[in-house]
Amino acid sequence: MVSIPEYYEGKNVLLTGATGFLGKVLLEKLLRSCPKVNSVYVLVRQKAGQTPQERMEEILSSKLFDRLRDENPDFREKIVAINSELTQPKLALSEEDKEVIVDSTNIIFHCAATVRFNENLRDAVQLNVIATQQLILLAQQMKNLEVFMHVSTAYAYCNRKHIDEVVYPPPVDPKKLIDSLEWMDDDLVNDITPKLIGDRPNTYIYTKALAEYVVQQEGAKLNVAIVRPSIVGASWKEPFPGWIDNFNGPSGLFIAAGKGILRTMRASNNALADLVPVDVVVNTSLAAAWYSGVNRPRNIMVYNCTTGSTNPFHWGEVEYHVISTFKRNPLEQAFRRPNVNLTSNHLLYHYWIAVSHKAPAFLYDIYLRMTGRSPRMMKTITRLHKAMVFLEYFTSNSWGWNTDNVTMLMNQLNPEDKKTFNIDVRQLHWAEYIENYCMGTKKYVLNEEMSGLPAARKHLNKLRNIRYGFNTILVILIWRIFIARSQMARNIWYFVVSLCYKFLSYFRASSTMRY
Template identity: 75%
Template sequence: MVTIPEYYEGKHVLITGATGFMGKVLLEKLLRSCPGVRAAYVLVRPKAGQAPDARVADMINCRLFDKLREEQPNFAEKIVAVNSDLTQPDMDLSKEDQETLTSCINIVFHCAATIRFNEPLKDAMQLNVLATQKMVRLAQRIKHLEVFIHVSTAYANCDRELIEEVVYQPPVDYRKLIDTLEWMDDKLVSLMTPKLLGERPNTYTYTKALAEYLVQQECGNLNVAIVRPSIVGASWKEPFPGWIDNFNGPSGIFIAAGKGILRTMRASNNAVADLVPVDVVINTTLAAAWYSGSQKHSRPRSMMVYNCTTGGINPFHWGEVEYHVISTFKRNPLEQAFRRPNVNLTTNHLINQYWIAVSHKAPAFLYDLFLRMSGREPSEYVWYLEIRVFDAMMVLEYFTSHSWVWNTDNVTMLMNQMSTEDKKVFNFDIRQLNWAEYMENYCMGTKKYVLNEELSGLPAARKHLNKLRNIRYTFNTVLVVLIWRIFIARSQMARNIWYFVVSLCFKFLSYFRASSTMRY
């Protein structure tokens, strides 16, 4: 078999979702590690008055492309922005663009999807199912197509405990659901959504399962593979450790914990946190296309599905995640932290609600009260952050409270098919992943690339964190004194109990000191 870079030599590649987190990492890695690729066509819709060309130009100016820019200064010449909107008829492609794509494309990477977990069902169907159907139909018209890669999610079938590398039949016929949603009004759809979801937690996982089944049913003679990543996080190694550019998923939770805004979360310490670095997902995706594409004449009998997960091979638990996030941000604090980092994980709903009231809502209320009493405007920003954090926790708590068993035989097979050099360049062997090192890079990545905080500001941030610690100690001391004056000092029984506890502690310390003296 040819190597991965050799396979992409002279190829025309089509990418959807290229302006998203995974899409841009895929584009950068493809151009950097497969320099012989002929062209990368990216479907981009106009947004906020920006044309597709302008959006792509802004995208490739970010830090992610710095290494590629150094190695290949003219890489932008290979990127072709195509005006398209996947929600519109014919994806809003002009006839000229349709002719161009159907005549030259060799490989399709369909990465576009809504990443909002609680998207209304109609919108989620439009973006995750109908858009996929349009892409499959376009792919069937492409004359020289070698492989179609559909990027799904490992949680598409999260209603199962054991998830194998196969496409499962969903409980509802997607065709009938599409027809039904066309005439049904939004209120009625909202009422029937919980019944449709069943044991799945949200519309995202539900519609991604429908999209997988649609691809299987409608692909015809297309050479198709499906890649299912779990919770995609910051980069492990490429193009540099810890790169992340958004607040989505765990990144926003980590930042909120580092700022001291997040104090409690409903999660199981022992549940497996199936984080997977974005570069691992992209390397798997590029290798999957290489394997299916180079085997097109002796292609596998069934559609290849790859569970790109870490829990079954190199497990890491949410309790460990919490420990590494807090310890990293205590050593390297975020600027202008609201409180010292500290998060309490609990699986009990009532305890979690108590800590939300005590550690989230009460401090925000008291802060606003302080601002009003000092003659300043109340801070809507603090309340906004609290709401954002609360919403993120609600979305993630299903995944932080459960564990799954993943079958990853196809991923192992794919790795074994690669040459020694390809295993180095397109590494997705997560057995080599050191979680402590990765989590520190991840947290520092949120500081550098999401919040744009310079490392030169660390001394001031540490000083601010020490100030917050002193304030906390002072507050606790005042609180103890107040409790003493209000409750204990006024009750003879309470004073007797207090003196008994103090004398007991004193006797214990005296005994310990005497024992130490006798030992020496």
């Protein structure tokens, strides 16, 4: 069987979502590891006065492409930015661009989607379902198409506790829903959305399930493969460890924890944190397209790109490693020392929210007003709480995914491809990965220099001293207000102190006898 780079040699690839996190990593990996690929057509829309070419140039100039620039300085010649709008009929392609795509494309990677959990249903259907439908119609006209690779999500069927590598029946007929949305006004759509999505947590998950069914039904004559990643996180190894460029998903929570803003969240310590590095998702996608292109399987291939079944890791462990990392390598100008309490208890959660989030934010905003600055902490806390509401469904539950197709795919790779396109998450060392992830948020999202670490550590020590001082004052106040005025309280206090003294004396004596 030909190797993966040999398969892509001379091929023309069409990529959607190249401006997104996953799409740009896939683009970099494809051009670096398959240098003989002929062309990559990227569908990009105009935005904020920038042409598609200008948007792509900005992306290609980022640090993500540093390694590719060193190894293959002429890589830009292979990228063709095409003006397109996925929400418009026929993808808003010009006749000239459409003709080039139809005549030349061999492989499609459909990565574009709205990943906003709170997207209104109409827009989510337009971006995740109708755009996929439009792309399939275009694919059916392509003369030399070999593979249609669709990127979905492992949570598309999260209403099931065990998820196999199959396309399940949709929650509703996509065509009927699309027809209904045409005549409904926005208020009606918003009213019926909770009833429509049912036991799925948000419109993103709901519409990704519909998109899979559209791919299966309307792409029946195409050679289709679907990759379902779980929670996509920073890179594991490529192009370098810890690459991340956004606040989405766990990244924003990690940063909020590192800054000392996030102190509690609703989560189960024992729930599986099914994080999957972005480079594993990319490698799986490239390898899955290779396998379908070479073997032409009779049935649609689905790959659950997850870690929980093969290398389990829990949210309690995530919290521990995130806090440990940020205590050793703190973020600049932290609000408080990093410390997060995970709880699944409703009352306890709201108690900690009031005590450790809202009260300090309120007091800090008063301080900002007194010093003539604009208050901002309560707004930050409000945004953080909204993000936590969307994520708590995934931090409080666990799922089991069948990964037989991923195992089969891994076994099909030759030794060299197994190294170059590593998808074996059993090799993933979680403590090291989380540390690189946290440092990636520091370097690539917040743009903090490592040279600022000594000052950040000094600031963290200052915050610790302030905390100790505050706690000392609090104890003295409690003593003065409650204990010093009551004989019974004083007796209890002296009894507790004497017990502590006796325990310490016994511990010291035991230690002396041992040595």
